[in-house]
Amino acid sequence: MKKLYGIYLQIFWSLLGLKNEKGFSTKSVHAGEFIEKESGAVIVPIYQTSTFLYPREDKPEAESYIYTRIRNPTLEAAEKKIAALEGAEAGLVFSSGLSAIHATLSYFLKPGDHIIYINDVYGGTEVQLKLLEKYGIERTQVIIESDFDALLDAIRENTKLIYFETPTNPLLRITDIKEVAKIAKEHGIITVVDNTFATPINQQPLLLGIDVVVHSVTKYLNGHSDIIGGAIVGPANYMSEMLQLRRAFGGIMDPFAGFLLLRGMKTLAVRMAMHNKNGMAIAEFLEDHPKIERVYYPGLTSHISHEIAKKQMRGYGGMVSFEVKGNAEETYHFMKNLKIATIAVSLGLFHK
Template sequence: MERPSTNNQQPTTNFETIAVRTQTERTQFDEHSTPLYLTSSFIFEDAEDMRASFAEEKEKNLYSRFSNPNVTEFIDKIKLMEGAEAGYAFATGMAAIYSTFAALLSAGDHIVSCQSVFGSTHTLFTKYFPKWNINTTYFKAENSETIEDLIQPNTKILYLETPTNPAIEVLDLEAMGKIAKKHNLIFIVDNCFATPYLQQPIKYGADIVVHSATKLIDGQGRVLAGVAVGKADLIREIYLFARNTGPAMSPFNAWVLSKSLETLALRVDKHCENALKVAEFLESHPNVELVKYPFLKSHPNYEIAKKQMKLGGSIVAFEVKGGIEGGRNFLNKIKMCSLSANLGDTRTIVTHPASTTHSKLSDEERNEVGITAGLVRCSVGLENVEDIIADLKQALD
């Protein structure tokens, strides 16, 4: 890939230092903070420089659809955080997911995926990929022991999210990684909910990790973005696909996200601290039937979460009494928290999937992926936790 590396001025394995000190080489102006490189293209010294650059005999920025100093800095930070060899950044999280699959799959290939995946990913698997004779078989998060029974001779990819959206199920990455290696599958993990600060799937055998950087990586609801990192040979295929199809991240968004990563650890620590207190409060409320949060001891996969996650994350799922109407009534009574389809924001957000994002599914289809009638997803923000709890309490009361 024709993209010069960044200069990590303080080589280290410490997450916070990587986030702050991984920067693009300084220009002749000796700036302390990386500048914006708002340019569509780059120039060459002479014909030989141009020939060698396009022949990939030297690392050089050619065109911002291929690479850009701001985008390179962002990718290199995520690579170091996830323990990956290479990466490519995209305009959105779904562009990252689509491009990863499209680059690595051929007609006739088969995917084994956890059934609890983001709605647009599910649509790719069920509506669009079958047009190209690429089919998907789902396993339930609670029945992951059935995975090996679902693998076919043409299975190429094992795919999952953990924690899942929106039911907050936790899958055992180590066990999944062993299955993928045994059957020579490409193991892809959507690590959006955990971020590289809380969980590094590559440690457990993942070949590629994808993120919607729109969420906690940005953390302030400002930009759309996605990223895929992993093994160099696989990322090379993804890069070539994206270079020719054009879902590249903009330099401005990359600059914003690289700055966001400098505070990711601080922000996520506070998100998790608030989320655990919110989850503990919700468990005690009489109008809540069930609470799902990875670091609650009541979570069925608590031990797995403790093994592979640093903290429990920012998302709490809970069941409000009264079914769909109970969920809608809860949203109508919220005063401070935001009603939005986003998550991972500084502001606390609540959604009721059964009456909004998943309302077009049948009751049976929703139940299959853990979306019960009264399920509420709460993306816990950075407000004072007493204010968050007070708003949830008055809506539940």
């Protein structure tokens, strides 16, 4: 009878198109979680400790915790959850998004290498990319939204990495992920995508052929405006080697921030559903408003790359950029009179 029930259940999931694959809400809540053995706590505890008993008779050395700068159970739970959401083999969390980006660049690039990156990249990332020149790493900035001639022209014999965001910060430009991945693989180049603006709920670059994904988890993934953090996800062999970089550079997230990140990600799927709905409603409202010059939102059919966005995204997020008609003074007057929105940096938070 149990066997027959299992068959019926598999047929039911197949009819729904889900088979045995867990959905995003299920992964958001359950991936990476574990029951704490000593107390039976159902929420992953905050392992707020700098050091662990070592060596242990009940665990092999490779599985033992030694020092939180190296590994910590709270942080590993968060890493597994992010990796599951992105469809990655493994992941690592860091003290900030820029720390995660620094580890990625440090791992893949060496003096004499060349990196290609998009022209509309996050400011903090661009500062890091400019600093690479100090270490003998060459860089080329290109526009690669839909015309790939500039990307092909920029590729050199020493090109090792293509780095881009999609959607970008702040103009929400869209790049065809699958096409860039295809070009990169043809030339033996590693690809890295910053997926902060989309989140894995709306877009999974790894499944489109990208090698590594980075996040500022400060934004949507945590979603509560109370931590700073970053993450990298990708193949297990990359992550195990990047773990040694993080161990050496000391850029690991602290356990309490990891606990808050775990809490935040439990509601990621439902939060993103509302971000997507509200983002589209605001974009459509602004597009029809007589005092708005232009709206940048990939969910609008008027967006220059809407068809690409529709092909690779499930939703378009809560970030909307727009231009107010008038001069700087009139724009400032508009901002000063906002009643709900807070004028502050960051994004993807429940109150922004």
